[in-house]
Amino acid sequence: MTMADSVDTNALSDTLGPVDYLLHRGEANPRTRSGIMALELLDTTPDWARFRTRFENASRKVLRLRQKVVVPTLPTASPRWVVDPDFNLDFHVRRVRVSEPGTLREVFDLAELILQSPMDISRPLWTATLVEGLADGRAATLLHVSHAVTDGLGGVEMFAEIYDLERDPPAKPTPPVPIPQDLTPNDLMRQGINRLPIAVVNGVMGAVAGAASVAGRAVLEPASTVSGLVNYALSGARVMNRAAEPSPLLRRRSLATRTEAIDIPLSDLHRAAKAGGGSINDAYLAGLCGALRRYHEAWGVPISTLPMAVPVSLRADADTAGGNRFTGVNLAAPVGTADPVSRMKKIRAQMTQRRDEPAMNIVGSIAPVLSVLPSAILEGITGSVIGSDVQASNVPVYPGDTYIAGAKILRQYGIGPLPGVAMMVVLISRGGWCTITVRYDRASVRNEPLFAQCLLEGFDEILALAGDPAPRAVPASFSEPAAVSRSAAGS
Numbered sequence: 001m002t003m004a005d006s007v008d009t010n011a012l013s014d015t016l017g018p019v020d021y022l023l024h025r026g027e028a029n030p031r032t033r034s035g036i037m038a039l040e041l042l043d044t045t046p047d048w049a050r051f052r053t054r055f056e057n058a059s060r061k062v063l064r065l066r067q068k069v070v071v072p073t074l075p076t077a078s079p080r081w082v083v084d085p086d087f088n089l090d091f092h093v094r095r096v097r098v099s100e101p102g103t104l105r106e107v108f109d110l111a112e113l114i115l116q117s118p119m120d121i122s123r124p125l126w127t128a129t130l131v132e133g134l135a136d137g138r139a140a141t142l143l144h145v146s147h148a149v150t151d152g153l154g155g156v157e158m159f160a161e162i163y164d165l166e167r168d169p170p171a172k173p174t175p176p177v178p179i180p181q182d183l184t185p186n187d188l189m190r191q192g193i194n195r196l197p198i199a200v201v202n203g204v205m206g207a208v209a210g211a212a213s214v215a216g217r218a219v220l221e222p223a224s225t226v227s228g229l230v231n232y233a234l235s236g237a238r239v240m241n242r243a244a245e246p247s248p249l250l251r252r253r254s255l256a257t258r259t260e261a262i263d264i265p266l267s268d269l270h271r272a273a274k275a276g277g278g279s280i281n282d283a284y285l286a287g288l289c290g291a292l293r294r295y296h297e298a299w300g301v302p303i304s305t306l307p308m309a310v311p312v313s314l315r316a317d318a319d320t321a322g323g324n325r326f327t328g329v330n331l332a333a334p335v336g337t338a339d340p341v342s343r344m345k346k347i348r349a350q351m352t353q354r355r356d357e358p359a360m361n362i363v364g365s366i367a368p369v370l371s372v373l374p375s376a377i378l379e380g381i382t383g384s385v386i387g388s389d390v391q392a393s394n395v396p397v398y399p400g401d402t403y404i405a406g407a408k409i410l411r412q413y414g415i416g417p418l419p420g421v422a423m424m425v426v427l428i429s430r431g432g433w434c435t436i437t438v439r440y441d442r443a444s445v446r447n448e449p450l451f452a453q454c455l456l457e458g459f460d461e462i463l464a465l466a467g468d469p470a471p472r473a474v475p476a477s478f479s480e481p482a483a484v485s486r487s488a489a490g491s
Helices: 018-028 048-061 104-116 152-162 185-220 222-240 266-275 280-298 340-355 362-370 375-385 448-466
Strands: 036-042 067-070 080-083 093-102 126-134 139-145 257-265 306-313 326-333 390-396 407-415 423-430 433-441
Touching (some): 036 104, 036 152, 048 126, 048 152, 093 104, 104 139, 104 257, 104 407, 257 407, 257 448, 266 433, 266 448, 280 340, 280 390, 280 433, 340 448, 407 423, 407 433
Parallel strands (some): 093 126
Antiparallel strands (some): 036 139, 067 080, 126 139, 257 433, 306 326
């Protein structure tokens, strides 16, 4: 049995939504690339032919794996997903071998090279790389997907087709090859022109109906109508504005990035969260704040708060796996709060308040306008509205054991984009483990051994709430660090 036996993987819209198109356009600029990656550690090296066949079959069932984006020559129609008539699986499914015995550190470094390289937007927007040669016969996979395809939770559903619930399941019939679509940008533009009169009429009728509805409410309930508009505007300002002053230590930006990761048993983090009176997400964000507090203090730059954005899913049960259904919650992350329980309470209070904002999805509301702006203007707006130093995501994946081509997935690490922020942090919970992966701008985090040590200490502090004997976080991408001199942080 596969993970996707109960998932309708073909119920995907052929039209790119405005947010998806914004993310697609961002692929052209190294500062706005939105690639997301799942790094999976496997207990053994899968047979290559079987591995390749798994993706071949998945691409026949999950159409998005065979679809490319066609953008009309002139904006007379929405960009569209079409089945690529030139689809070549060998471009998307690859394998490399590191010098044996390879380490997970080498895999993370390879992941950085892939993420920093531009995607070929004339093809389907994904690749899967099998990394062989790791110690003890292990291997890893690097699944790289453009954010224009889907968000984190959508990806969990979309790519469930490639996983099994047992190591050697019975063979399944090969799905039929999808019918290719030979649609050019000019073809799509002409289709849009032909439909333009109907679209204009529908748009005018919709605008008139909407205006009449608003006018009617204004006549019948003038006070509540005006009050609602004012409240929405004020809520929009709160949502869009940064929640705290940026950190002076994390202000620089570059194109150089690095990733670090730690492992924690899910049950340990759950016990610690419960002992602190919060959720796993509260404990996760509090541990991250603790790591950042230690790092700032080691540099002699203590701060009380910094701006942090936390993506919140808007995905409903009826939504398809493709596309993006999320918004961001801006927090004044309580970095300076020393007590971990107090830190968790402050985070929980802010998350509760921000989730109830009427304009929480204001970015989705203005995305149709942003998506058609010229690139130079769009990049300028994007650079000016980035209001956070840190983004922190939490993506639950599969609770039980999963396999791919006969190999068991031991860990999954989520490596996210850096859309103008100093660091992107992703918590993945899968198969009884939590992994916390921090991808950061190397111009912002300049003492890498110190940051790795602070990351461990920040989460060990949270895990200590679970009681004696206190569980510990385990380094994944680095060795257990020796004590780093705090007084020499800037040297």
